[in-house]
Amino acid sequence: MRDPSTPRQQEVLLATPSELRDRIRQLGKPAARADDPRLAQVHAILSELGAQPGPLLPVLHAVQDAFGCIPPELVGPIAEGLNLSRAEVHGVITYYHHFRSEPAGRHVLEVCRAESCQAMGSEALWHEACAGLGLPAGGGTTVDGALTLEPVYCLGLCAQSPAAMLDGHPHARLDTGRMSSLVARSVEAA
Numbered sequence: 176m177r178d179p180s181t182p183r184q185q186e187v188l189l190a191t192p193s194e195l196r197d198r199i200r201q202l203g204k205p206a207a208r209a210d211d212p213r214l215a216q217v218h219a220i221l222s223e224l225g226a227q228p229g230p231l232l233p234v235l236h237a238v239q240d241a242f243g244c245i246p247p248e249l250v251g252p253i254a255e256g257l258n259l260s261r262a263e264v265h266g267v268i269t270y271y272h273h274f275r276s277e278p279a280g281r282h283v284l285e286v287c288r289a290e291s292c293q294a295m296g297s298e299a300l301w302h303e304a305c306a307g308l309g310l311p312a313g314g315g316t317t318v319d320g321a322l323t324l325e326p327v328y329c330l331g332l333c334a335q336s337p338a339a340m341l342d343g344h345p346h347a348r349l350d351t352g353r354m355s356s357l358v359a360r361s362v363e364a365a
C-alpha cells in the first residue's frame with residue numbers, strides 16, 4: 176500500500192473503527208429542530224458573514240466561538256444558508272483540526288505531530304500523553320472534561336521542536352518530563 180502523504184490521510188488510516196463510526200454518526204445526525212434557540216444565532220452569523228467572498232471559514236469560526244464547537248445538528252442550517260451541501264461543510268470541519276464537533280475540555284493541549292517535531296521525538300511524547308490520560312491513540316477529551324489532547328500540524332516553532340500549545344500558549348523543546356508536567360499542571364488546574 177502507498178504511504179499516506181498528508182497528516183489527514185495518516186489520521187484517517189490511523190483512526191480506530193469506533194472513531195470512524197463516530198464520524199459517520201456525526202454526518203448522519205438530523206438538523207436542529209425549527210424551535211432550537213441556537214438557530215437564531217446561526218442565522219445572525221449567516222446574515223453578517225454569509226455574503227462575503229469565501230464565507231464558510233469565517234462562518235464556522237463564528238459558530239465555534241458562539242457555541243464552543245460546531246454542533247453536528249447545526250451543519251445542515253449552515254450548509255443551507257451558504258447554498259452548500261452538508262457533506263461540503265462537514266468535509267471542511269473535519270479537515271481543519273481547529274474545528275470541533277463537541278465542546279473541548281477545560282484545557283486544550285495541542286501537540287505538534289508534523290515532520291520537524293516528529294523528527295525530534297514528538298510521536299513518543301504524543302503516545303505517552305494519550306496513554307497517561309487514558310485516551311485513544313487519536314487523542315480526545317478526558318472523561319472528567321479536564322483536558323482535551325489534540326494533534327496539530329506545525330505551530331511555527333520548528334526550530335524549537337518538539338512543540339505544543341497549552342490553552343493558546345506555546346511550549347517548545349519538550350521532553351518527557353516537560354510534557355508530563357504540562358499535562359499534570361493542566362489536569363490539576365481544571
Ligand code: FES
Nearest residue numbers: 287292330332333
Ligand atoms: S513541525 Fe512542529 S512546530 Fe513546525
